[in-house]
Amino acid sequence: MMLAAIENLGSITLSHYIFTSALLFVIGLIGFVTRRNMIVMFLCTELMFQGAAIAMIAFGRFHLNASGQVFVIFILTVAAAEAALALALVVLLYRRRETLSAEVWSELKE
Amino acid sequence: MASSIFYLACVLGIATAALYLLVRPGARALKLGATVVGLGALGWLVQQFVGMLGGDDPSDRPGVIFFIFSLIAVASAVRMITHSRPIYSALYFVMVVLSSAGLFLLLEAEFMAFALIIVYAGAILITYLFVLMLAQQAPGEDGTVQSPEYDRIPREPAAGVAVGFVMLALLSEMIFSGVSTELTEPPVAAAEVAAWRELEQMPGQLRRELIRVDPDLEESFPADQTPAKFSRIDEQGGIFTVGPLGSSGQTYEVSLPHSAMPQNIQRVGWALVHQYPASLELAGVILLMAMFGAVVLAQRQIELSDDEKLEAARAHQSARDAANGGDA
């Protein structure tokens, strides 16, 4: 089944776009859990949002309606709002500890 | 079925192993080797995906462009999470955004493509860069900038990549058994009827298109009267016969060309202001809240200075002594 799918790739289908979006999403996830720099971590969540946005647009094209694109507009808005807050928080934290490492903030634990 | 999953798992496994080696701190040679292996795996995938690179059929072009864009996006994303300098990570993210915008163009979402570039690459990423610059390490004595240790050594490379692998397995299983086989495209006719209905709702739009097709209709549909409405939409031989049009009791049979259908940008804008205006307001509230929050968080003195604290403690003590007379 899948081999058939690969061989038929002459024409680009929805699956290709979704696969790209899934790759971006997963790479963002990996980055989020492996990077220790808070700003890069947040960039990684933006990458995950980006993956979701591509999926939205691709599905929107597939279903021939505009809802997906409208959704992406709102994703952009929220991403901007989150980024503003996150960066303000990071600035605050950086002033405290003079480092961007997330690991210095690990006093609360069992 | 089983063999194909095995096939894919091997390739993805090699790719993730390569990614792991890239993410992990290690010798340059090892990284080089990993890059080569990873590129090899990716190249195999590319070779599998586009056996027809260079074909003459113009309908294949989007395919080639798709692969170029998505390869750039994925490669930049990988580099973004592996690069030890945050500035470069941010710049690689710009690359991801740009190539996604390209994908959006392929998907006929022109407006979103440009909005993405303007908002993401133009605004959000610049903010990131600003903050990164603020927190930039001073160059060392020899003039080179040494990345701090937390940027060079990842935290949980093995666990992270394993989680990513499981997640990717989940999603690719879904894509191969769900997206490619179970999802059926909606009938084009139904979608087009929906588009015509949207045209009908947009104020004055249908009238304008009608007049463009048949200028004589201008008198029949005065601008200040009840807007024109479709009373029937059929499709015959690729041409949409629209009508009879009902307005002030009279009906007309008109054939509207395909180009009269609302454009993508029109549909997005219409959906935004007609279907989701309240959501738009809500987004505004979120942005306002974010502004508040940023102001509150980034203000310099969230804490008091030490002597102020001491004074405050004394004041508290006296207040407490006064208040401690009774209970509850």
Add this chain to the structure above:
Amino acid sequence: MLGSFAATILPIVVSSESAVVDVPVAQATDAFGWAALILWLPALSTVLCGLCAVMKVKSKLPGWITVGLLGTSFLLTLALFFSYEYENPVIIHALQWLNISWNGEGETVQFIANFALYVDSLTLLWMLFVTGLGTLIALYATEYMEVDVGKGYTRFFAGISVFLFAMSALVLGDNLVMLYLGWEGVGFASYWLIGYYYKKPSAVAAAKKAFIVNRIGDFGLALGIYFIWHNFGTVEYRVLFEALNAGGYSTETAGWSVRAIPYLLMLGAFGKSAQLPLYVWLPDAMEGPTPVSALIHAATMVTAGVYLIARMYPVMLLDEYALPIVAWIGGLTALLAATIGMAQYDIKRIFAYSTISQLGYMFLGLGVLTSFGAAYHVFTHAFFKAVLFLTAGAVMHGFAGQLDLRKVSGLRHMPGWRIVSWTMFYGCLCLAGFPLITNGFYSKDEIIAQAFITPGFGFVALGVIGLITALFTAYYAFRVWFRVCAGPVHFEPGDDHHNGEHGGGEFHPHAPRLVINLVLVVITIGAIASIFLGDWVLRGVGDSTAVYPSPHAEGDGFWANPHRWMPWVASAAGIGGILLAWYFHLANRSAAERMKNALLANGLTRWLPTAMENKWYVDELYHATVRAPLWILGHFLNLFDRYVVDMFLVDGIAKLPRALARTFQPLQNGILQSYAVSMAGGLALVAVLVVLMPQFVEWVRSVMGGAG
């Protein structure tokens, strides 16, 4: 007296053929609206005690509030009792509580549990001694707890009020949810009051133990209630008994979920009433103040299990093996607890084991189909056990916490202790089942005799066990009395208050004052009065849901009817036990002491050691033949209790989750990325598991199919 009593018993012993019983079912009534106050007054008392705590009242006010309100509650119960017409059980609606209905599969499913009172004679029987003894014991406590005025006094009486509220809800409620509410409530009050001396680690441990062991039983009860609701669609007694009367469920056709109900209820009852194997919490519960032991752990709360079985008697018949098991557990508990009681020195512990033993009799009675005997024994036991505990409390109070029966002696010769000694004497007589003049005699005989009559697996053996236990009971009861009250005057004070209010000077026992003596006398009078209430209890049980015809003895001869010969045999056992106790703990005790002194003083009488050795020989024989095995058994059970139950059950339950928690602790290491990995990984694992599971299962199936 004896004859007339037996005569009153015989007519109700109907033939055992009528297996289908028409259980009297209560009907709703609008009258008696005031009866709900019986329930609310203790609640009001709790609130007022709470207010006292807020106002930091430093007087005996909370005690008197409690006594006053509980007394009113008792008077209302009496009023209800006198206005109640036999054979007309009623339901009095108090407050709408839970009334849920929804559309199930094709029918409307309802879950109704209101605050309503189910009043029949069983309820009244229980409520009379619950509120009556509750009032009296609260009155006793106003004096007993006076050292704590301003400290724990309010807390204590608030606890008593909570207990009485919960117990009233348990007994009066017209549905199983209310019963469960009361069930948990009395458990909580018990936990509260056992842990009253929170500074003592043993008290805290005892409270914890009581709570955990009871939880096991409660779980059974909750599940039992659920199954009742599941099968009969109701938790209201009225609807439930109507359904049972209609005969919709016979034991043959019922599914396992119906058959499980009696066993689950049994688990609950055994937990609350301290039967094997869940009895272990009760002796430790004696860490609480003595009025609490008297009220909760002797007279009232522990009989909740008996009440549950009696109330649910028709339900217990849903499985034919349920009641025989109740009988056997009861009988064995009675015997084992009595043997343990014989090896103890702490007076309260002895009485605690005797409580377990007497509760065993009650379950034996229920199991051998004499619900009358069981109910009557509950009633009589409540009085005499309250007397015993209260006298023990008076001793403890007067001798600074001394409870070791070897260290207090000759109480009846001391000034001011007369009433305590003689009420205790009467209590011991009742416990021993001394013929004619004690209430315990009648109720116990009824149970043991019925064990010989009712056909069932090994019921005759149970009757014999009951008789042996009666002998042991008489022995250990009088062991206490002869040691503590009789004999030469001698005492050592306990540890409490030794350096406190009595200063460094010599210890003087302080005799109980008016209130304690008054309460002791009143309860003793109640115990005597309860001798004459047998008929009333009999008639009452006949009107209640516990009615079930006890099998009739066949034949007319003296030996053919155990009800005829049982008084004589049981009296013999009781008196024999008393004589044994007299010999070993009064007569011989002083004789041995005196002789030993004389012999040691005079060198010429050296030959006498042979004689003395004879004495010792008797003692050792007694040790070797009677006491040692029992002692070993008692201590073995004690060790079992301490190591198996305490370590594995109680501590194990407490520690297992802790150990589990420790294994998960490293995940919570405080580092953001680790959390992120765990979260994302958990999500991905669950998702993959869920999504791929059908395929995986299919694959396993194909592999298995290929292999097999």
Add this chain to the structure above:
Amino acid sequence: MADKLWFLIPEIWLFVGVVVVSVMGLSRRKMFRDLLPLVVCVFLVGAFIITPLLYSEQRISAAGLLMPMLGKYVKMLVCAIGVILTMLSVGLIDRDLEASMSAGRTRFDPIRVNRGEYFSFFMLSIIGVMLVCNANDLIWLFLALELTSLPTYIMVAISRPSRKAQEAAVKYFFLGAMSAAMFLYGFALLYGATGEIELTKLRDVFAAQAAAGGLNRVAIVGLILTVMGISFKMAVVPMHFYAADVYEGAASPVTAFLAFVPKTAGAVALILILSTVGWSGHYGNGAHGLPREILTALWIMAVLTMTLGNIGALLQRSAKRMLAYSSIAHSGYILIGLIAGPPHGLNAVLFYLLAYGVMNTAAFAVLASFERKGEEIESLADLAGLRHRYPVMAVAMALAAGSLIGFPPLLGFAGKLYLFIAGVDAGHIALIVIAGVNSAISAFYYLWLVGLPILAQSTPQSETVVARPVVWPRVAAIVTAIGVVILPLFAQSLLKASQAVTVERETTALDVTVAPDQPEQPTSP
């Protein structure tokens, strides 16, 4: 459209409140700044009163929401608990700054005062929950969930001037952003599987797919990502890791807020999302329940959540951390109701949210009422012997803990009983047995909260604990403790109120069969 706007009036009114409060917070007059909590309460009470007036039959039917009556109950609930939470927050923010300003050592500086902003965030988050109830499309749901969470991140950061609070904010924010990305991707897949983003239309398409042989694989994966992403807000295992640290780091009033408001938002959002697939059973004849995959996932989550939450709480020496774990465990109980489904499971969830809101807030209110050396109390040992000096507070704590155990006849018992009945009624007996065992385990640690204040003796450490100079947290504790005792008497009418929520959809959603005019009929292989 206009009908939907009617339902937004309480939110708009509260938004006016946000503006008023944030401006008042900048006032130079101390009196105005001190009046802020009162103003917040006025606006919340106003919203509480307005809400029931708006829900007329005609508007409900015109709005076309998935569960129209949900809003009425949840909005009133959130406003009522919001008033209590406001009381807790009195005097929390800018304490030191206000003290030094009133002593004249510091000059007023509008940049440095945060109180107005704090209460704005407070109200914005509450608006977010209220908006979740109105959601009829995924965009709205996404925005409303974000509006609920984003202000809480800042509230945690500014709740107290300590590094702990900032650390809590970092963890909460970053993990929250990750979970948001997860459910956003889930939303994308849901959209992809159906081509719709309106919940009512999603429901129709899913019903059609189910009738044609089962949900699409894309829909299943999307639902799982969505459900697990949203369950972050409820602190459900495995998305619970942040909870203990964040609850410990934030100031007690904010912790009480976190334990209730986002949790309610998450529960309501899950109700809406799960309603689109319905509990009508997609597999087998006459089988009830969610699609098998979703059911399994929720089952696993519920069991893990209850168990890990309860055993995690056992080891804690910090009262706040213990309550954090207990809050995780309570989410597990709530999941039982979600698994059981309408009408009873959902009613039970809504009723339980009320019960949980009251009793949990009571416990946190007691913690928020005390301080030691100007720092708030955290450890259990601080509560020892509270009875001697603050008997009312000790009793309030005991009542709250008793109710959290589920002790009859307190409020928590009624809530738990209803949840368990609903679970049993839906046939999940194993789940209920596990919940019962967990409930027993929970008694171990809750009894500390009963025993320490009431039974234990004061220690030198706990002697230094004193009540905060502000009286309002104590008032809140007393009010909620009374509620714990009194509300069970009204259990009947409260249950009715929560029942009204799901009555409508029973007849509509559950019986959806293949509509004849469905544009697409997915073919199953």
